[in-house]
Amino acid sequence: MRHALEHGYAFDPDDPRAPSLAAWERMSDEERARVVDMLPSEFELEPPEGDPHRVAASQAIETLDAYFRRTGRRVYLSSNLAVFYPDEPVFAPDLLAVLGVEPGERMKWVVNAEGKGLDLVLEVAYAGNLAKDFELNVERYARHGIPEYFIFDRRRLSLRGYRLPPADTARRARSYQPIMPQAGRFVSHVLGLELAIVGSKLRFFSGTAKLEEADELIARLGVTLDDVLARKDEAEQRAADEAKRAEEADRRAADEARRAADEARRAEAEARRASDLERQLAEALAEIERLRRN
Incomplete structure (x- = not known):
């Protein structure tokens, strides 16, 4: 059942979306807070892909979280967090990173409310919908303006990376360019690190040092x-x-x-x-x- 709210925004529990940017700007602070509270933090995700998927994702976020805590760099990291871009379907990546924000606990990431979109997404593919990770998300995350996107195929032990080209103000359409590995390593400008597969694991490197x-x-x-x-x-x-x-x-x-x-x-x-x-x-x-x- 849809719930009509202020300024023409309607909340649909079956397809929860954040308001468009225009509708958000017309709202008061109280109305915005009400909308954020209505957006769900839990929803039906993709079918589980087993421990290989879970372990790979958890190892990546734990490694990065410990590294950025030690270095004192302000990077917000989360996993399977509901992300709401303006008037877009909700999604929950295996790992997300946002630079320059407080790394406090959140129940959801509402781009309008946070004032910032994601800077990096990492998806772990194992037994799920490969077309979602390798096709749909490549188009979706580029359209959202997420600077970098990496896919770790845990089953095939392969790694792909994508990066947005420098901003082109003449056209609004966005598409990724593949990141070419150097000596088996993919450079992440967002993290300031390199990614590579070592054995059966995704590993991160700072210079020559393995995290x-x-x-x-x-x-x-x-x-x-x-x-x-x-x-x-x-x-x-x-x-x-x-x-x-x-x-x-x-x-x-x-x-x-x-x-x-x-x-x-x-x-x-x-x-x-x-x-x-x-x-x-x-x-x-x-x-x-x-x-x-x-």
């Missing part, structure tokens, strides 16, 4: 953590050994001090005894001398 996937990063950080903990244990053991040696040195010094004090006391006692003997000898000599005189 780590989540499990690789976790494994590397685990090894680093083990190394840090081992060095911490070694440092603590060295500190304990040094403290023990210092304690032993202090104990030896204390023993030496005690022995020196004992020696001093014995020497003092011997000196007193010697003094007493000298006094007694002097008294005896004096007594002998007195007896001689008598």
